[in-house]
Amino acid sequence: MKLIRNILDKIKPQVQEGGKYHAFHALFDAAETFFFVPDVVTTKGSHIRDGVDMKRTMFTVVVALIPALLFGMWNVGQMHFRSMGVSVDILDAFWYGFLRVLPLILVTYGVGLGIEIAFAQSRGHEVNEGFFVSGMLIPLIVPVTTPLWILAIAVAFAVVFGKEVFGGTGMNIVNPALLTRAFLFFSYPAAMSGDKVWIAAKADAFSGATPLAELTAGHSAGLSPLDMIIGAYPGSVGETSVIAIAIGAFILLYTGVASWKIMTSFFVGGLAMALILNLFASSFPANSYLQLPAWEHLLIGGFAFGGVFMITDPVTASQTEIGKWIYGFLGGLLAIMVRVLNPAYPEGVMLAILFMNIFAPTIDYYVVEANIKKRLKRARVVFNSKNL
Amino acid sequence: MSQQIKIKRGYDIRLKGKAQEKVQKLSLNKYAVKPTDFHGIFPKLSVRVGDKVKRGAPIFFDKHHEHISIPSPISGTVTDVIRGAKRKMLEIRIEDDGADEFVDFGIENPENLGAEKVKSKLIESGLWSLIRQRPYTVIANPVDKPRDIFISGFDSAPLAANLDFVLEGKEESFQAGIMALSNLTEGKIYLGIGANTKSKVLLQTKGVERVQFDGPHPAGNVGIQIHHISPINKGELIWTVQAQDVVTIGNLFLKGQYDSDITIALVGSEIENPQYYQVKRGADIAGIVEGKTTPGHLRFISGNVLTGTKIEKNGYLSYYHNMITVIPEGDKYELFGWLIPSPKKLSFYRTAFSWLTPNKEYRLNTNLNGGERAFVMTGFLERVLPMDILPVYLLKAIMVDDIDQMEQLGIYEVDEEDIALCEYISISKINMQEILRNGLDMMRKEMS
Numbered sequence: 001m002k003l004i005r006n007i008l009d010k011i012k013p014q015v016q017e018g019g020k021y022h023a024f025h026a027l028f029d030a031a032e033t034f035f036f037v038p039d040v041v042t043t044k045g046s047h048i049r050d051g052v053d054m055k056r057t058m059f060t061v062v063v064a065l066i067p068a069l070l071f072g073m074w075n076v077g078q079m080h081f082r083s084m085g086v087s088v089d090i091l092d093a094f095w096y097g098f099l100r101v102l103p104l105i106l107v108t109y110g111v112g113l114g115i116e117i118a119f120a121q122s123r124g125h126e127v128n129e130g131f132f133v134s135g136m137l138i139p140l141i142v143p144v145t146t147p148l149w150i151l152a153i154a155v156a157f158a159v160v161f162g163k164e165v166f167g168g169t170g171m172n173i174v175n176p177a178l179l180t181r182a183f184l185f186f187s188y189p190a191a192m193s194g195d196k197v198w199i200a201a202k203a204d205a206f207s208g209a210t211p212l213a214e215l216t217a218g219h220s221a222g223l224s225p226l227d228m229i230i231g232a233y234p235g236s237v238g239e240t241s242v243i244a245i246a247i248g249a250f251i252l253l254y255t256g257v258a259s260w261k262i263m264t265s266f267f268v269g270g271l272a273m274a275l276i277l278n279l280f281a282s283s284f285p286a287n288s289y290l291q292l293p294a295w296e297h298l299l300i301g302g303f304a305f306g307g308v309f310m311i312t313d314p315v316t317a318s319q320t321e322i323g324k325w326i327y328g329f330l331g332g333l334l335a336i337m338v339r340v341l342n343p344a345y346p347e348g349v350m351l352a353i354l355f356m357n358i359f360a361p362t363i364d365y366y367v368v369e370a371n372i373k374k375r376l377k378r379a380r381v382v383f384n385s386k387n388l
Numbered sequence: 389m390s391q392q393i394k395i396k397r398g399y400d401i402r403l404k405g406k407a408q409e410k411v412q413k414l415s416l417n418k419y420a421v422k423p424t425d426f427h428g429i430f431p432k433l434s435v436r437v438g439d440k441v442k443r444g445a446p447i448f449f450d451k452h453h454e455h456i457s458i459p460s461p462i463s464g465t466v467t468d469v470i471r472g473a474k475r476k477m478l479e480i481r482i483e484d485d486g487a488d489e490f491v492d493f494g495i496e497n498p499e500n501l502g503a504e505k506v507k508s509k510l511i512e513s514g515l516w517s518l519i520r521q522r523p524y525t526v527i528a529n530p531v532d533k534p535r536d537i538f539i540s541g542f543d544s545a546p547l548a549a550n551l552d553f554v555l556e557g558k559e560e561s562f563q564a565g566i567m568a569l570s571n572l573t574e575g576k577i578y579l580g581i582g583a584n585t586k587s588k589v590l591l592q593t594k595g596v597e598r599v600q601f602d603g604p605h606p607a608g609n610v611g612i613q614i615h616h617i618s619p620i621n622k623g624e625l626i627w628t629v630q631a632q633d634v635v636t637i638g639n640l641f642l643k644g645q646y647d648s649d650i651t652i653a654l655v656g657s658e659i660e661n662p663q664y665y666q667v668k669r670g671a672d673i674a675g676i677v678e679g680k681t682t683p684g685h686l687r688f689i690s691g692n693v694l695t696g697t698k699i700e701k702n703g704y705l706s707y708y709h710n711m712i713t714v715i716p717e718g719d720k721y722e723l724f725g726w727l728i729p730s731p732k733k734l735s736f737y738r739t740a741f742s743w744l745t746p747n748k749e750y751r752l753n754t755n756l757n758g759g760e761r762a763f764v765m766t767g768f769l770e771r772v773l774p775m776d777i778l779p780v781y782l783l784k785a786i787m788v789d790d791i792d793q794m795e796q797l798g799i800y801e802v803d804e805e806d807i808a809l810c811e812y813i814s815i816s817k818i819n820m821q822e823i824l825r826n827g828l829d830m831m832r833k834e835m836s
Contacts (some may be wrong), residue, residue, distance in 0.1 A: 001723045033759060037725030041718050041754040045804075045821035046812045047693045048401070048715065051733030052740050053758025055726040057765060057815050060739045126759045170762025170816075255738040259767060319766040319780065368781055372796040375776075379621035 008032050026121035033126070058129040060257050064248035065136045065309065068238035071231065073097035075241070076144045079199045079234055083206035097144075100200045101237055104139035107148045111155045112138075119164045130169030130176075130315070131159070137177035137309060140238025141302065141350075142184060143197040150191055154183040174357040175316045181350050193346070198234035210234050212301045212339070212346040215289050221300060228299035239305040249308040258312035261321065262328035266307040269332025270298055277340050289340045297336055306335065306349035316357040320367040327363055331356040390581070393616045395603025397774040399736055399809055401546040403693065403715075404657040404749040409553050411651060411664040418672035419461050420479040420704035421447045425697075426517065427825075428526045428832070429456060431477050439466045444491035444646035446514055447480050455530050458707070459514035461648035461668045463489040479704065482670075495644040498568035506571040510637065513646055517707070518633040519572075522614065522626040523800040524832045534627040536575035536618070541590040541631055542582035542601075544608030545692040545805075547662075549653035549710050551631050552587035554664065558635045562589045565638030569629065570595050580613040590631075606774065611806040615775045620800045632710055652705065656689075656714040657751035658682045667705065673712055674702040685717040687754050694808035695821070718755025726758065733757075736768070736813040761816040772809040777802060779810050783820055786827030791834055794827055803828075 008031075014021045015028040032038070033055070042049060077093030077100075088096075112131045120127045138155060162179040163172040185192050199208045211221040211233060223233055231241030238244075252258035274294035281290040298304060311317060311331050318327035331352050338348025345351065423431035430451040435441055441460040449457035462484045470479040493513050498506060507530045510516040521528040528534070542551050555562060570577055576597045581590045583602035591598075599617055601607045610628045620626055629637070632650055639647040648668040655662045658681050665676055673688060689696035690706040693713050697706050705712065729741045734750040742748070769779040777798045785793035804821040811820040 004723070005721060036721040036723055037755065037757060038759070039719045039721050040756045040759075041687075042756055043698075044819045045695075046808050047687060047689055047696065047698065047713075047754050048403075048752045048812065049755070049757050049817060050737070050813045050815070051730070051735040051742070051757055052737045052815060053726055053817065054761045054764065054815055055758065056739050057737070059727065126761075128761055130764070168762065170764045256768075257739060257765075314766045315764055317766070320778065321767060321770065324767070368778060368797075371776065371778055371798075375621075375796065375798055378619065379623075382621050382624070 004035050008035070023121065026117050026125075026127055030117060030120075030127040054129045057257060058132045060251065060255050061133045061309075062136050064251040064257075065133075065140065065238070067244035067247040068140055068241065068305070068309075069101075069136070070094075071241040071244040072140060072237040072239075073101050075232055076100050076200055076237060078232060079208075080201055083199050083202045083208065085203070085206075096200075100144050101139060103148055104142065104144070104146065104151060104237070105135070107151050108138045108155050109135040111152045112159050115156060115159045115164065116168075119168065123168075125168065128169035130163075134159075134175075134177045134180075138180050141177065141181050141236050141305065141310075143192060144200045144237055145197045146184065146191060150184065150188050151180075154180045154187070157183050170315055172315055173361075174354055175310060175313050178310055178350055178354050178357075182354060185350070198236075208234050210301070210346070215292060216343060216346045218286075218288050220288070221292070221296070223300070225296060225299065228296065236302065236305075239302045242299050242304050245304045245308050252308065252312065258308070259314070259317065259324050259328075261324040262312050262317055262331075263307055265325045265328030266311050266332040266335075267298055269329035269334075270303060270307070270336045271295065271332070272329075273333045273336035274298075274340075277336070287340075297339070301339065301347045302349040303335060306353055307332065310349070311353050311356065316360065318360045318363050318367075320364050322370075323360070323363040323367045327356055327360055330359070390598035390600050391617075392600045392602065395601055395607040395612065395616070395774045397771050398544075398604035398606055399772045399813070400544070400604045401693070401752075401812065402734065402747075402749045403546045404751050405655050405659055405662050405713075406547055406749075407549065407653040407655050407662045407664055409550065409664065411666055413666040414671075414676060416667060416671050416675040417484050418481065418675065418704075419464070419484065419668065419670040420481045420672070421458050421460065421670050422479050422704060422706060423448060423458075423477045425707040426450075426456070426458070426527060428524070428829070429453070433469065433477075433480070435466050435480070437466050437469060440464070440485070441466060441482060442489045442491045443648065444493065444513055447482070448477070450527075453527075453529070455511045455516055456527050457511075457514045458517055459491075459646050459648075461646075461670045463487050481704075490645045493640060493644050493646075496641050498564055498571065498638075498641040501568070501571055503571045506568050509640065510568075513640055515637055515640055515646065518637060519569075519627050519629055522611065522620055522628060522803065524828050525628075525803045526832070528625075528627050532625050534573050534575065534625045535620075537569050537573050537577045537627045537629065538580070538610050538614050538617075539577065539596070539629050539631055539634060540580045540608055540610040540613055541587070542580070542585065542608045543692075544582075544605035545694055546605070547653070547655040547711070547713060548608070548692055549651070549664070552582075552585055552590070554651040554653075554710065555587055555589040555631060555635065558638075559589050559592070561635040561638035561642060562631075563593050563595075563638065564641050565629075565634035565636070566593055566595050568637055568641055569634070573627070578613070578617055580608070580610065580617075582608070603774070606772075606806055606809060609803075609805055611801065611803045612774055615801055619776075619798075622795060622800060624800075630708065630710075633708075650710055652676075652709070653711040654680065654714075655711060656693075658684070658686050658714040658716055669705065669707055671705045672702065673699065673705055676705075676712065677701070677714065681714055685719065687715055687717050689713040689715070693752075694812060695805045716751065716753040718753030718757075720755070722755075736772070737815075756817055758815075758817050760818060763816055763818070765815050768813060768815075769807075769810040772813055773807060775801065775806070779807060779820075782827075783818075783823050786823050786830070789830065791831065794831060799824075799827055799831055
């Protein structure tokens, strides 16, 4: 402890105002506060403060993502070897996946944090921890074969135009991780869809289609519900295993970091839309997607991942308690609607959540307005009774 | 049977160092009156250094509101006038001369005395300053007609003085105070009482509408009680008086003099054997805490840890406060303090582990425990603010100076102390009390 402190204390005067390396102040500050909670004491207001800060809160989300990350790494290796017809043990599969996923993580963090630190420096802010989470989310929602240079461009776009132009974490309108995904999807569709992208170094003979692609094409998903829950099938790195995601969901809900209202209503919304679509299955036999049992919709594609980690982002979600119910419900509803009814997009979760991100302030506006009206009404009653 | 209101939302911060219920009377030498205790006034001295003052004689008055003057708590000599930046008046120090001369305001029975006589007596004695108004929490204006007067009969803040205990045996003065106040409003005098109170003073006083509150802090805040009994609407005025101050007002009528005695709690983890002391308002705290603190770098607070004023070790008790809290300063670096779960830290959140030990009392320090960030997490502040108010929207409206929106979102109903818990639990470490005070000041200026 002394050693790290001494090193930091030695550097500190040089990066402070007037120091030789003042341009690296934000970087130094980020490093210092990573190692140490600073010796800053309260000067105004409450003399004591809660023991939890933004770092710990964001760190909890990263911890919740670890099961999905570990499973994703194994699945990448497992799918690779399966496509080649080779059987390997768990560790070999994991190691292969680890080596394939690690560059995605490093590039995401490198580009994203670099931009965050530069903006913090120019604004004189401290570096916000928001990107610790975004940087972990992004590698989990892209195909493992995503070229690193494309990923770097997408991350840079999302961080600058999705977040920093609005003022950084806490001010952004849409979720930066999903914006990255959307940028990739629309700018580089060839690298983001089709049968070839989901499995690293796939053998040509092996079909690498995701269950959603199969369903969109009018086939069956080709998976039993148990397979869907375990998640050993092609897809974005972290989205496939319902079990791993459920562990993350448990951590987020138990610690209260994610809103249970949003999470619950998202799944209810999805289920409701899927049930409605099931009603039309007999009228449109050509669309076999309509026949998929409603609850299976919740298990495949990015629905579970989106419902647990994406739509619950507190900054871009509805901020009022009543708004959260509406926001989550509509998100789930739209996700399944886009997924089933729009043949151009095999998955609807990303678009649904991005749309709801933009819609959330409108929901909140009406909830806030209701609070205002209640107060106004009370004041009027008093005013009238006085003037009788 | 009084009305009962259950408060569900809120949070009790479990701190070490609660006062034992015994009182010791202290005779101190040094006192001070601090103009900074009175928000929004422009102090002008009534005395000069070297002047002899009697107990109850005015020390300073407000340039813009001549009804506001602050009396001397003792008979003695003015020794110093301490000024800060831009010659801002900070303290007027008075040393006790032991003569105990006092200004005689005359004994009067306050019952049905009439508003004008009660007002002029309170204004003459300077004790009008004990009556404050909502909105804005400033000293009331005697020409106003308040809708009601509210008194909170219990303090739910961390380590707060037990009002049952400090009011014991003061039935007569309290009753006289209530009778005096009842002349000032055509509305009611509401007395908020705690769920478990057995206090004769609180339960038997006549002329008040008792409402019982049960729940965690901030249930004892008068602002929360007003909100649940009958919220403040635009254009309405409420007056509030603290329970001990009712006794002081009562004594003015019973004895004809300013009885500046007050029972205070000396509390906090750094106090050995915390207990109550009987002192006078504005007492020098060095005389109170001397030899009773643990060694180390300490913070001395007049008031409680959420809303109190930081004072120096040789500072003075603030006018409206009935407690002194002493806690350790937190000016130390902590390696991976945000990451490693520490049994020493208390948190409202489950991302730390203090929820595993629900009955433990903590020795918390003044470290900010993190850096300031933008608002990120949602839905938590509401859990410690038992009001129909959207705190984040209100604070954001203040931050962008949106007067209309502030009014619409209910700024008249809240005071700094009501959102102090929000500030305490804020993950983004935002100084919310300061923001709200700015909003209230802005609003007050706009409305005047």
